Structure formats: structure tokens, C-alpha cells
Amino acid sequence: MRIHQLNCGTMAGISPTRVLLVEAPGGLVLVDSGIGLQDIADPAGRLGPLRHLVRPALDPAETAVHRIGALGLDPRDVRHIVLTHFDVDHIGGLADFPDATVHVTTQGLTRAVRLPRFVERRRYRRAQLEHGPNYAEYEFGSDRWEGLRMLSLDHVAEGMMFVDLPGHTMGHAGVFVPGGAGAGHDDDDETPVGKDILHAGDAFYHRGQIDPSVRTPAVIPLQERAFALEPGAIAMTHSGLAALARRRADSLDVVCAHDPSGPGGL
Template identity: 75%
Template sequence: MRIHQMNCGTFAGLAPTRVLLLEAPGGLVLVDSGIGLADIADPAGRLGAARHVLRPALRERETAVRRIEALGLDPRDVRHIVLTHLDLDHIGGLADFPDAQVHVSAQALTWAVRTPRFLERRRYRRRQWAHGPRFTEYSFGADRWEGFRVRPLGHVAEGMLLVDLPGHTVGHAGVFVPGRGGVPAAGGDGDDDKDVLHAGDAFYHRGQLGSTGRVPAWVPAMERVMALEPAAVAVTHARLAELAARRGDSLDVVCAHDPSGPGGL
């Protein structure tokens, strides 16, 4: 199974939106979908006032559908999209793949779509799922991986796991993908053989996990503003840092908006 790490939306000239594309035996699989073509065509209606803060570049070539075409692949072969959460910069591309099955945690779907509270009603953009995506939801049970609660998604891609990573939003999750000869994005510096844990917005910069490199000042400030379960953020950081240190030779822990690494700026 080949793994591509792609930048599918740049914000304020500082941060990418990292999306994984998997070439699985049964077709293509996306982890998150980034900014989509409809967002670029109607930023006011689709992204709302948040666009003035996030300042997305709105470049068509950065959408997942165009990235897939640039790799010589057919976007119509995208069979599944697994979401870390439903923020606007992670689900805007759903409409570009209307036939794909969309996989998400039950908590995330409940609080964003079914019964949003005051904050969620102003945060999530209903127009981004107005086309009626085929959602499949999952709750976490007794299954564990590296100490984290998980839900196996082997029916989507062999060895894939939905990983409970609370803090950023209610129901926020990461996605684990086994390596087996994955390939980084063009110009990237990733290890082709490593497993990948896409941690969504569970952290914003790898320096937060204890790696070398200074964490930009905007990172913790933005993280505090955006967290819907702030008490869980530090705990999730600590657990991911321990995992990254222990499995560093075999596992690449990435997040959506870290500008370093494959698929970055």
C-alpha cells in the first residue's frame, strides 16, 4: 500500500493542511480532504468569516482532486475518506468525491452534524456536507493500540485504525496506516517504510512532541483558541510524544498543519 502525504490547502502562508492518499488494493483512500473546489468557488458561503482569520490561499492546484490528478491517478477511484474531524479545512474536499464513503467517529458526527451546541453551530460549515455524503460512524470500544483506544478499519484499508485523540474537538481522532513501502510527496523527506499516524489537529508542530526545533509562537496560541476540550490537549500531547519517542524508528507521527516534513510548504 503506497502512502502519499499531500498539502491540500495553505493557510496564512504559514501552515499546510496535510492529507494522506493511500493506494490500497481496493481503490484510493483519503485521510481528510482539505480545501475543495467548491470552497474556492464560493469562499464566503462555504468558509464563512473564518476565512478572514485563516486566510486560505484558495489555489485549485492544492485541492486533493487536483493533487490526485497530478500523480497520474483517477479521482473517481477514491472509494473511502476517513476524517480526523469535521473542521472546514479538513472536509471541504468531500464534495469533490461524491461517491466515496466517509468514515468518522460517532462523537464527531453527533456534535458537528446532529446536535451541535452554540460553539459548534458557529464553527462547522453545514454547506460542506449539504451534498449528502455517505457517512459511516464508529464508536471506540475495548480495542487498544499502543495504549490508545482504537477502532479497526481493516475493511477500508488493511491494518488501518481510527485512533482516539481527544482535545481539539469532541470526537477528534487520528488515523494509523501501516507503511509497507509508502512514498512521501514529491520533494518530501519521509521514510518509505515507516508506518504513519496522521494525528489530525491533536498537535500543530512536531516540536510540541519534544522533537528538535523551536515551536512558533502562533502555534500554542492558535491551539488554545481552537480546542473544544482544552483539558485533554496536554494529555494527548504527552501520550503522542511518548509514542513518537518509543516508535521513532518505525512510526512517523504527523499532524495536519506542521509546515515541516512531507507534504509541507
């Protein structure tokens, strides 16, 4: 598989919205979808007041559908979209791929769509889901990978997994993709080699939160807690990701959605 890291909606002029594009044997797969074309056409209706805080780039060139076309690929080949969570900057592009199956955790779908509490009704934007996504939902059991609860997504792309990373929202999950980190095919068009990627969504905001050798700006933890719906789980998730990144440093890139300093580039 070949993996591309895309910026699909720069936040406040400095932070990317990292989306993974996976060229899998059965078609294209997205991890999150970033800001979409309909968000750009109607930011007030689809993004709501939060747009004034995160200030996403409303640039069609930064949407997943345009990024895919710029790579010489056909956006109509996107068969699956795997979501880390339902925040506006992660699901806005879903409507640009109406035929794709959207893979979500059951807890995330329940709190965002079926039984949202007051805080979730204010946070999530129903307008971004009015096209009626075709959901496939998953509930974590006892299976584990590297000590973290996991769910296999082999039917989406071989080796892909949901990884339980609680804290930011209810049902928040990372997505593991094997063998890429943006590596391309060699001259003989054989299978590319490269690091695995764990897209941790918003499980952390800055590399320094899982790498003690990197200084974290003081404002980052404050921002993270302000947006967290399960703040008591943040420290546990950071600790697990830090241990994983250290243990698998030679074979795995752990990246989050909005840190421009993350490994692998954009």
C-alpha cells in the same frame, strides 16, 4: 500500500493542509480532504468568516481532486475518506468525491451534524455537507493500540485504524496507516517498504509540542487553545503522542495537519 502526503490548501501562505492519499488494493483512500473546488467557487458561503483568519489558498491546483490527477491517478477511484474531524479545512473536499464513503467517529458526527451545541453551530459549515455524504460511523470501545484507544478500519485498508486523540474537537481522532511514508514501488513492482504514518489531525500544531528537541514558537500553544473544544485533554494527548513518537521513532512518523516541518515531507 503506497502513501502520498499532499498539501490540499496552504494556510496563511505558510502552513500546509496535510492530506494522506493511500493506494490500497480496493481503491484510493483519503485521510481528510482539505479545501475543495466548491470552497474555491464560494468561499464566503462555504468557509464563512473563518476564511479571513486561516486564509486558505483558493487554488484549484491545491485541491485533493487535482493533486490526485497530477499523480496520474483517477479521482473517481477514491472509495473512502477517513476524517480526523469536521473543521472547514478538513472536509471541504468531500463534495469533490460524492460517491466515497466518509468514515467518522460517532461523537464527531453527533456534535458536527446531529446535535451541535452553540459553539459547533458557529464553527462548522453545513454548506460543506449539503451534498449528503454517505457516512460510516464508529464509536471507541476498550480496544487499544500503543496505549491509545483504537478502532480497526481493516475493511477500508488493511491495518488502518482510528486512534482516539481528544482535545481539538469533540470526537477528534488520528488515523494510522501502515507501511508507507511516501515510499514508492521498487523496480520489480513489489510491495513498498517504509514507515507507518499516524496522521494526528489537529491533535498538535507544531513538531516541538511532541518533540522536546524542537523549539515551539510561543504563539502556537495560544492558537491551539483558542481553537480547542476540549482544552483539558490537550496535555494528555500531547504526552501520549510524544511517548509514541519516541518509542516508535524507527518505524512510525507522527504528523499533524498544519506543520510544514513534519517528517515525511509533502
